[in-house]
Amino acid sequence: MDPAHAEPAALTPLVQFRDVAFAYARPARGRERTFAFPGLSFTVERGEIFGVIGPNSAGKTSLLRLLTRVLRPQRGEIRLAGRPVGDLAPWALAREVAMVPQEAPRPFPFTVEQLVLMGRYPHAPGRFFEDAADITAARAAMAATETLALAPLPLEQLSGGERQRALLARALAQEPRLLVLDEPTAHLDLRYQAETAALLRGLNRERGMTILLVSHDLNLAAELCDRLLLLSAGEVARVGAAVDVLEQGLLESVFGCHVTVDKSPSGRPVVQLAYERG
Numbered sequence: 001m002d003p004a005h006a007e008p009a010a011l012t013p014l015v016q017f018r019d020v021a022f023a024y025a026r027p028a029r030g031r032e033r034t035f036a037f038p039g040l041s042f043t044v045e046r047g048e049i050f051g052v053i054g055p056n057s058a059g060k061t062s063l064l065r066l067l068t069r070v071l072r073p074q075r076g077e078i079r080l081a082g083r084p085v086g087d088l089a090p091w092a093l094a095r096e097v098a099m100v101p102q103e104a105p106r107p108f109p110f111t112v113e114q115l116v117l118m119g120r121y122p123h124a125p126g127r128f129f130e131d132a133a134d135i136t137a138a139r140a141a142m143a144a145t146e147t148l149a150l151a152p153l154p155l156e157q158l159s160g161g162e163r164q165r166a167l168l169a170r171a172l173a174q175e176p177r178l179l180v181l182d183e184p185t186a187h188l189d190l191r192y193q194a195e196t197a198a199l200l201r202g203l204n205r206e207r208g209m210t211i212l213l214v215s216h217d218l219n220l221a222a223e224l225c226d227r228l229l230l231l232s233a234g235e236v237a238r239v240g241a242a243v244d245v246l247e248q249g250l251l252e253s254v255f256g257c258h259v260t261v262d263k264s265p266s267g268r269p270v271v272q273l274a275y276e277r278g
Contacts, residue, residue, distance in 0.1 A: 012082045014178060014210050015044035015067065020076035022066060035059065037066075037234045039076065044178075049204050049211045051221040053245075054231035055255050060214045063231070064182055067212075068099055081177070094122035098171035100181040104155055104163060112158070112166045113151040116141055119173030134173075141172035145199065161192030168199070179203065181213040185220060193217075197224055222246055222268045230254060242269055 023036035037059055044050045052060050065071040067078060069085055078085045080096055088096070098119070108115075119141065120134040130138075142148045145165040155163060164184065171179055184200065185193040197220060203209045215221045221228055222242040230237040230245050232254045238245045246269040248261045258274040 013043035014046045014081055015212070016077075016079040017042050017063075017066075018077045018079065020066060020073045020078060022062065022071060022073050035062065035234060037062070037073075040234070040236065041076075042229055042236060042239050044210065044212055045227075046210055047204070047208050048226040049200070049213070049224055051225035051228045052212070052214045052231065053216070053218060053221050053228055054237070057233075058231040058254075059234040060231060061182065062234075064099070064180060064212075064214060067180065068097060069093060091122045091125040094174060094176075096176055097178045097180060098174040098176035100164075100167050100171045100179065100184060102183045102186050104167060106156075108155050111152055111154055112142070112147055112169070113138065115155060115166055116147075116151075116169045116173050119170040122174055137175065138169075138173045141169040144172055144203070145169040159192075161188050161195065164188065164192070164196060165199070168196075172203075177210060179209055179211045181211070183215060184213055185215070185217060193220065200224060218246060218251075218271045219264075219269075222270070223264070223266065243267075246271055 017040050020040040021037055023034065025034045035057065040059075040063070052063060054060055062071065066073055067085070069090070072086070080088070080093075085093065104115070116138045117130050117134060120130060120137060123134070124131075139148065142151060145168050147162070147165050147169050150158065150162060150166065155166060158166065168184075181200075185196050188196065200211055200213070201224060204211055213221075213225070225242065227240060228242055228245040229239045230250070237254050238247075238250060246261055248259060251259050251261070251271065260272050260274045262270045262272070264270050
């Protein structure tokens with residue numbers, strides 16, 4: 001077993017945020033805007049799909065940046081499989097955690113195959129060329145995401161849903177234990193939303209992959225995730241099963257609008273805006 005993937009303790013959560021504090025200030029329309037996590041604590045269990053939800057500026061993206069070490073906490077500790085994230089070299093962290101952004105940067109003059117092969121870099125950071133094992137892993141990742149036929153195409157020629165699957169294939173080529181997604185269905189039509197959700201559910205059930213995703217779509221999060229973390233102004237409003245987190249009074253308090261909460265045929269909550277008739 002790769003030492004980086006050695007299991008320190010069977011019952012250790014995969015991700016642990018322990019009293020993580022972070023704050024920043026930036027100019028916004030002529031005034032300074034501040035944001036802070038006063039002390040964020042939660043866990044992501046191995047093999048679950050864990051969703052992070054909340055209004056704009058609640059701290060969802062900052063949470064992902066702290067986990068992937070784009071930002072560093074001012075206090076507290078983030079642990080991955082029992083090890084402090086701060087102790088991991090960047091390439092070692094990239095073997096453990098793969099990030100799928102909303103979009104690839106533009107311009108991005110690479111083919112799908114070249115993009116997916118970039119996911120192999122953490123496995124040999126000092127090497128300049130891919131070997132046969134890298135090619136095999138990349139092709140397996142493209143097969144899993146149904147992007148093999150797109151391999152020779154430039155990324156710029158793909159539809160939004162195809163680009164999202166290509167980015168996911170790159171992440172799978174990293175062979176991580178944790179897959180992190182920022183708004184995986186943003187800007188996608190209903191068909192691609194359904195396909196993306198089915199693909200993520202399959203990765204979780206068939207491979208046991210742990211998935212952490214940020215979503216503004218509360219109903220998608222309710223159907224897809226085992227547990228939800230609701231953030232409000234940098235603090236945990238509630239964490240638990242969807243039926244416990246997507247509670248009408250709590251959502252109205254956090255989002256500042258009137259909602260109704262019903263149940264889908266699967267028993268999961270369905271959230272809708274409650275429009276007042278004039």
